[in-house]
Amino acid sequence: MKMSQQWVQDLTEFPLIEKGLWLFLKRNAHSFFQHRKKEWVWSIIETLLYTLVLGQGLGAMIGEVQGRSYLEFVLPAVVLGSVFLSAYQESTFILNQKIESSRMVQKYLLAPSSIQQYMFAELIWITLKCSVIGFTGAVMMSLIFKVSLLVIVGLLPNCILMAWLASAIGFSMTSFSNRESNYILFFSFAILPMFLLSGSLIPLSYLPQWTQDISLIFPFTHGLESVRWIYRGLLGPELILHFGVLIFLSLVLTNFGISRITRRVQLRG
Amino acid sequence: MDIRPNEKILELRAASHVGPNQLSFFKVSLDLSKNTTLGLYGDRDSGSSEILKSIYGLISIEEGTLSVFNLNPKSHTSKIREMTGWLSAQPLFDDELKVMESLQFWCSLYGINPDASYRKILEWSRHLEIEVGEGDDYEQFDEFEKQKISLLQCLLTDPQLILMDGYADRFHGAQLDWWLRFYNQHISGKYAVLVYSQKSELLEKMATSTAIMNRGKLTGIKSNEEWREEVESKEIVHINCTFEEAQYLLNKLRHFRKVFQTDLGLRVYLHKEQSVHDVLSVIERPSLTVRRINLGDVHLHHTGRLIIYEGMVA
Secondary structure, three states: OOHHHHHHHHHHOOOOOOHHHHHHHHHHHHHHHHHOOOHHHHHHHHHHHHHHHHHHHHHHHHOEEOOEEHHHHHHHHHHHHHHHHHHHHHHHHHHHHHHHOOOHHHHHHOOOOOHHHHHHHHHHHHHHHHHHHHHHHHHHHHHHHOOOHHHHHHHHHHHHHHHHHHHHHHHHHHHHOOOHHHHHHHHHHHHHHHHHOOOOOOOHHHOOHHHHHHHOOOHHHHHHHHHHHHHOOOOOHHHHHHHHHHHHHHHHHHHHHHHHHHHHHHHHO | OOOOOOOEEEEEEEEEEEOOOOEEEEEEEEEEEOOOEEEEEOOOOOOHHHHHHHHHOOOOOOEEEEEEOOEOOOOOHHHHHHOEEEEEOOOOOOOOOOHHHHHHHHHHHOOOOHHHHHHHHHHHHHHHOOOOOOOOOHHHOOHHHHHHHHHHHHHHOOOOEEEEEEOOOOOOHHHHHHHHHHHHHHHOOOOEEEEEEOOHHHHHHHOOEEEEEEOOEEEEEEEHHHHHHHHHOOEEEEEEOOHHHHHHHHHHOOOOOEEEEEOOEEEEEOOOOOOHHHHHHHHOOOOOEEEEEEOOOOOHHHHOOOEEEOOOOO
């Protein structure tokens, strides 16, 4: 098969959903709730610290943004940033470590269910775990800092979409490289600029026009904008467009990441 | 799937596989029937692991045919895996779960319900002389116990074929004695086993027939007696010739230790005092290619490698 054909196939073929997928998901949930549930604590503390310093501290200096408190403006960026980053870390550094040094992936390579089911379950699990932890953090922040309920409502679908997208990006990255330095490079050159230029800390309208134009290609912009649209009570076609972009990107990158990571694991054998 | 006695579990015909950098195995043929053990003997890069992987559907052969339980591993991978167990040299485990949880989860992948798997774990633990508690972690067990847990995991799923890729090669002394005792009591004659080992003495005790892997080429499947004769022979000479030439030479070479015809010519086993020059002087045909296969220069029990010295032509 030609390389171009392979790429088209990787981008368009959705992973199979078989019995093994549910079994691996059950295993991941069991492992988390029985042995690793402490993991969510740090993520919540991180969100709390950012909200305290950026939202309340900086917010006191800035005052209102777009007619609302700065804390309500910046909270979606803090929560979605945390969700995105934790899902990216899990699907690059930790996944790569599992593939390279743990005997677990090699073990499941021998299972009757295909390794693709295991990898797909990992992606779904990272998405679920990171979005639930992120959303729990958001709810806690709203209670502590008395944030509008509309911000929280807007965050629910976006936590899931951001975690899904970050996992899919992470899987695609991991399928290309087993070097951790490459994951750091991608973070520095792609994820960090995306976060800063997507209207996370200040409204996009305060930035130059060219920055506003570029920001439209960043998925993070669509995530933040959709939260803010819901927050303003605007449920029009733009909102569907923002969600559509995120779903489309996540779907395509899921296909791509799962197909390629499966091949990487099989080749490593 | 029910396998009738003497039914072939595995049939590999003229199969070849090319790995990323080199030929893994070339034109390999072997059969395995129910309740028999076939040993593959060779060095680490002799291609035997790739043969096992192709049977298990982890890699595909480029040439030849392969059928496992009368199924093609490429298209029926999960069906074949449900009936096949894999034992590797390094124990493979899920360190995110407790040992008991991991074993039960493994069973669930084979459709075995938790109660049944729990009963099986207890039963096999007794046979394996190992105690697995509910809250035990893998790290609590030593390497030998981890190997026993691998074996327990393999046997839990009632495989009809077991592939052993270097399993037990690291067993020594009492561990090896335990393994051979367990193998004879619980595995030999009850399962079809394809075992690869770098230890000739281990295969001698386990396998009913042995194939010698030779730099990625399978030299033939032999009974252990024949194989021992080959290994013990100090020098072997291979003569590349046609069928007619071989027929003519067979008679002339009768005073050598043993001569037999192969697909590619003749193989001559020498007595201690004989050399390749004796063969050359008898055949009197400079046009024939004669290769000296020297087993004596290599300590087989240490390396397991068969070295072929090419081009030793007079």
